[in-house]
Amino acid sequence: MTTILQVENLVTRFYTLDGVVYAVNGVSFNLQKGETLAIVGESGSGKSVTMMSILGLIPIPPGKIESGEAGLLLDDPPRDLLRLSPPELRRVRGGRIGFVFQDPISSLNPVLTIGEQITESLTKHLGLSREKAKAQTIKLLGYVGISDPELRYKNYPHQFSGGMRQRVMIAIAIACSPEIVIADEPTTALDVTIQAQIVELFQRLQKEMGMAIIWITHDLGVVAGIADRVLVMYGGRVAEVALVDDLYELPQHPYTVGLLGALPRLDATDTKRLVSIQGTPPDLLVPLNHCPFAKRCEYAFERCRAEIPALRPVGAGHRVACFYDLQKGKPRHD
Numbered sequence: 001m002t003t004i005l006q007v008e009n010l011v012t013r014f015y016t017l018d019g020v021v022y023a024v025n026g027v028s029f030n031l032q033k034g035e036t037l038a039i040v041g042e043s044g045s046g047k048s049v050t051m052m053s054i055l056g057l058i059p060i061p062p063g064k065i066e067s068g069e070a071g072l073l074l075d076d077p078p079r080d081l082l083r084l085s086p087p088e089l090r091r092v093r094g095g096r097i098g099f100v101f102q103d104p105i106s107s108l109n110p111v112l113t114i115g116e117q118i119t120e121s122l123t124k125h126l127g128l129s130r131e132k133a134k135a136q137t138i139k140l141l142g143y144v145g146i147s148d149p150e151l152r153y154k155n156y157p158h159q160f161s162g163g164m165r166q167r168v169m170i171a172i173a174i175a176c177s178p179e180i181v182i183a184d185e186p187t188t189a190l191d192v193t194i195q196a197q198i199v200e201l202f203q204r205l206q207k208e209m210g211m212a213i214i215w216i217t218h219d220l221g222v223v224a225g226i227a228d229r230v231l232v233m234y235g236g237r238v239a240e241v242a243l244v245d246d247l248y249e250l251p252q253h254p255y256t257v258g259l260l261g262a263l264p265r266l267d268a269t270d271t272k273r274l275v276s277i278q279g280t281p282p283d284l285l286v287p288l289n290h291c292p293f294a295k296r297c298e299y300a301f302e303r304c305r306a307e308i309p310a311l312r313p314v315g316a317g318h319r320v321a322c323f324y325d326l327q328k329g330k331p332r333h334d
């Protein structure tokens with residue numbers, strides 16, 4: 001296994017009129033070459049802000065990356081993404097790290113044709129001539145499953161359906177053969193059949209191109225199908241990280257257990273939304289000095305309300321931030 005991205009102790013805050021939003025509070029994780037890492041967690045748990053911080057897409061102000069590192073270990077010497085200049089970051093985005101967001105319509109420029117938008121990325125990042133870039137764009141459109149790519153090249157975003165626009169976003173994300181693709185809820189805005197097609201497309205691309213994927217989602221059903229590892233976030237922190245089978249078989253954080261318990265059933269009519277866990281997510285306007293999940297946790301005891309649990313190893317590649325040992329049914333000793 002080769003680690004290609006190493007994020008350490010990332011802290012991102014927003015200084016708003018309502019106060020400081022403690023959005024990401026010391027997130028650490030790594031990404032291995034060619035793997036799919038799923039990031040799950042309720043709305044507001046800091047999934048998007050973590051990724052936007054790494055990509056240099058946080059609006060500053062009100063946002064501020066207070067501390068941390070995001071080492072792109074593919075480079076020799078490794079580079080810290082949090083310390084690159086804006087032009088360097090632009091070269092990394094799209095060139096080395098592709099990204100696909102939830103809403104393809106707001107990510108595409110409405111006044112440029114689909115073809116022009118992909119061609120631009122290829123001329124900018126790969127330095128291809130316009131002619132070569134156009135030929136490559138048509139190839140890419142076909143590759144992501146758009147029929148009649150020569151004709152479709154000349155269309156504008158509004159002439160595409162939601163699913164096709166997402167395919168275009170994926171074509172842009174992979175145009176320069178990135179080593180990493182970050183997909184933030186890439187299927188949420190799509191209906192279920194199209195969702196499945198987009199998931200399949202990602203799987204095929206990964207198999208053929210070998211890139212690592214960070215897949216952010218609410219949908220633990222999708223996670224089971226595509227992820228190698230899962231990172232569970234809560235209150236802007238990592239609650240648990242494990243290989244996907246270990247996480248489903250032996251979840252160690254009460255929050256993960258809750259999420260899995262809330263997995264939508266196959267016969268449920270609404271398969272998109274998780275049934276929520278009792279209680280409300282933590283107020284991110286207040287700095288916490290205890291476990292963010294303590295208030296909602298049926299196992300919480302004194303220590304959970306007095307200290308922040310660090311991530312501790314509980315098995316091979318399995319780490320959890322919890323003072324309670326669910327397996328033994330009692331507090332941990334250390």
Ligand SMILES: Nc1ncnc2c1ncn2[C@@H]1O[C@H](COP(=O)(O)OP(=O)(O)OP(=O)(O)O)[C@@H](O)[C@H]1O
Nearest residue numbers: 014016021023042043044045046047048049050284
């Ligand atoms: N530009 C901003 N200004 C102020 N607060 C922000 C800004 N962007 C994000 N936040 C806050 O940061 C916190 C984390 O948000 P984030 O978007 O990372 O959540 P998420 O886990 O991606 O949720 P979702 O599943 O809904 O996408 C939230 O409280 C959010 O309101």
Ligand SMILES: [Mg+2]
Nearest residue numbers: 047048049184
């Ligand atoms: Mg988000």
